[in-house]
Amino acid sequence: MLFQSIALGLIGVFCIMDSRLLGRMNFERPLIVSTLVGLVLGDLEKGLLVGASLELISLGLVNIGAAAPPDMNMASIIATAFAILSKSNAETALTIAIPISVLGQMLGILMRTILSNLTHTADKLIIQGKFANARKVHILYGTLLYALMYFIPIFLAIYFGTDLVKQIVDMIPEWLTNGLTVASKVLPAYGFALLLQTMLTRKMVPFLLLGFLVTAYSGLNITGVAAFACIVAFVMAQIGNNYSSQQGNQAAAEPDPLEDDL
DSSP states (O other): OHHHHHHHHHHHHHHHTTTTTSOOOSTTSHHHHHHHHHHHHTOHHHHHHHHHHHHHHHTTOOOOTTOOOOOHHHHHHHHHHHHHHTTOOHHHHHHHHHHHHHHHHHHHHHHHHHHHHHHHHHHHHHHTTOHHHHHIIIIIIHHHHHHHHHHHHHHHHHHHOHHHHHHHHHHSOHHHHHHHHHHHHHHHHHHHHHHHHHHOOTTTHHHHHHHHHHHHHSOOOHHHHHHHHHHHHHHHHHHHHHHHHHHHHHHHHSOOHHHHHO
């Protein structure tokens, strides 16, 4: 069990580094994560079954800006391992995944808070000209903290059992849960503000207002709003292409004054 716990903890570290150091190769998706867990524990079929079920849940989770959604990556590893080791079905694994994803969400909010302070530390080091130390803060310390955030819970959950994770979630005091809940509400707004600061221009303001009004008053769900936005983008692209072609035809039709001189 010690080897399996270490191996699954390393899988968690590798998958969480997918979107942070390795680009984005979708290793952190529940379907792929659970498949890797099935390979390590010798039950690939069960890993695929649990991963497919958890993937359906995570399809509706979108990480925008600094928001921290429920952590389905950590939940997939622990829930799949529980289903394989206890020889239970995928439905039982889903009940385990929910509290674990909430625990991972709280750890993610805490980690983002710590990393935001490290950013200010790196800024001070850059002002002082200590560029090597600033690189360590960004590359080494941040990576190490994320690795520990995943390795330790996964190792403890697999080695001591998933009941330990449930007990930890139940032991979290209400004041801390409320504080993390408030932080989870503030972080998405902060993330949107950062995105708008870099992307919002005078040309983009009408589209922002249009999207807000459609979302607020049309009663459409996310899929309907996305389909409406695709149609608007397609129509505007067609109008832009037609305008460009008309401008090109007009330019070609105008006589060249140099030809008269010749």
